[in-house]
Amino acid sequence: MAQSTTPRNTAQTTAQTTAQTTVPTAAQTAAPIAAPTKARIISADCHVNEPPHVFDRVPAEFRDRTPRLMRGEDGGDGWSFDGKPPKRTYGVEAMAGRAKDEHVASGLRFEDILPGNYDGAAHVADMELDGVDVSVVYPANAIFTYQAADRALAQACMLAYNDWILDEFQAADPSRIVGLPMLPVDDGMRAATAELERVLAAGAKAAFLPGNPVRPYHDPYYEELWTAAERNGLPLTYHRTFGGKPQETDWDNVANNNFSAAGTVHRFFSSTRQLTYMTLAGVFERHPGLRMVVGEVNFGWLPFWAQTMDEQFENQHSMGTLQVNSPPSKVLGEQVFVTVLDDRVGFDLVKSGRYPYLAAAAMFSTDYPHSVCLWPNTRKIADELTRGLDETDAERILSGNAARVYGV
Template identity: 90%
Template sequence: MTQPDARTAGTTRIISADCHVNEPPHVFDRVPAEYRDRTPRLMRGADGGDGWSFDGTPPKRTYGIEAMAGRTKDEYVMSGLRFEDILPGNYDGAAHIADMDTDGVDVSVVYPGHAIFTYQAADRGLAQACMLAYNDWILDEFQAADPTRVVGLPMLPVDDGMAATTAELERVMAAGAKAAFLPGNPVRPYHDPYYADLWNAAESNGLPLTYHRTFGGKPQESDWDNVANNNFSAAGTVHRFFSSTRQMTYMTLAGVFERHPGLRFVVGEVNFGWLPFWAQTVDEQFEIQAPMGTLQVTAPPSAALGEQLFVTVLDDRVGFDLVRSGAYPYLAKAAMFSTDYPHSVCLWPNTRKTAEELTRGLDARDTEAILSGNAARVYGV
């Protein structure tokens, strides 16, 4: 039975700036022959579910929390699902678009799933080969279902040298990439001068870059709730909404955005109710320390918000209330609405209803900016 297209239920365009895939078993089939016997594989776990193994041993965790779309909250499971239990929209571009239509979403910006674990693989040759294979799959298969409605995010090998990174940026752009993904936990922090060539390349090519809170790479601090080890909890999920402040603070105060005025950076799944306090704090430190002559920035750091620095938001009612108050004009310029399909906090299939509730009473221009306008101007969709 054909699902109704919920986009006809309202006139406001909706772009989800944060969705995900759960990669199909063949995602790494394109790696060179020398790596094929060592590529990550989808395997049966001890609990009877299917999960990804990156070292040939049974998976640390099987499908669950990252593939909850299609289930009611009381049917949620941490793990134990088999590949055939998850919606095809997780891994098939046409099915993903059909689920977007059911949800009333016009465009989906799609982050990786388990492929991010290549950022912490010890064999960097294999890791890069897998990244490139993933990039080919997300662009040539998934995004290709309709490039006007799906923005696939290829992964850049930032930990493997700037030559490899910028070469892959050029390659994926030639293949149709509209943006690129960076790990949330890189080996070197993003204010390091090491990244200058990447910022220059992204700026000169007009390619936006994005990282998704702590998604990808090894955590820089000890944490019992360790995403890098496939260990999730409710407490960890809450914490990760606040996990971007370090990168954002160091990048802005180190002058990354000031030196690269064409650089556009999106931080995924962090919401925006906390942004006014962050903006107040970095600007206060700018004012206090500017006379000392030690800063690498000449203007208040919060000026990057909505111009070069953006965040994706879900049903952050505090954030929407702050927009409604009119006290922080940059909030509506900096926020990109998202559904987080198919993860456990996803709004699917009630996105349009949720969006209407969240934006009730907002200025029409702010509503348009958050629901679609900001993502449209950054991603060119």
């Protein structure tokens, strides 16, 4: 196994990264533009970039095979899951603080990225700078455990990640950070529900599912998981196509460094298949307490999707093909939610007053620290997006919906 680029000892790593981390560009030291809004803001979609010690808690039998942060061929640092140089290095996933003309697809080293990527206290400090009150935090490279062939190792790494995100990152300020532990849904419902119960006891407020599970989420295979989440009042979330093997036709596989503008655009529309099948298969109707959040898909497309589902509900009502008894769009804002960035089309639709479910289903987000993130000007952008919006609708989108679903 090749050596990792940074020490594996937690205390040593923390000391080293604290000492060596510098702000990469002048843009990162610039103060955010002031905005008049004083509304509470919850970012329902932020991310970590895991530190080198994230998998240190795996049992001894796996420690010589755990993923490592390593130097890549382009001189940057990235995660290796097979002992070979990483397929891609830090770039688009760690752009917070860089001006748009300074963005790079890859090539950054660990010391080039903001400490808020991997240190909970630094993350809260960046929230303060941005005017964000609560951050819901998704994983990053740890999601590739869903693709690993060695499932025993993969599960051990997932559990180690879950311990890190809850016991270390979220623990920096549990009132302001909602860490999302990962559920091993591809490894049987016994494993998935057992981990749900374990992380719930450890302080989890929600749990993460892969965007590309081995079995689609309308499969009866998941009934035990939906029941457990509903019984425990634990919201579940998946993030675009994040986690699991991509579809064979999806050339834009970020894991293989096939990153493109086209793929970024496409993934904003990637949730329709999953949500349509789940809704029309009756998953939400059978489990009225189940709440599902879909990350980073925006909401300008929701009216057409809702219209199309309801049309087919009416068209096939007498055919005996339906598994639902109520108009499918009813789930929006009650059980199904989406996170949104600066989706001006979506905000204009809310202002039109024609689609009341939009304000009930949307959760504002900054996507810190990714390339499309709003940091550090979130307050200014939020004020622009909500100008002219009904005060109640603005509050629901900026914080109310996330507060209701995540209990923060």
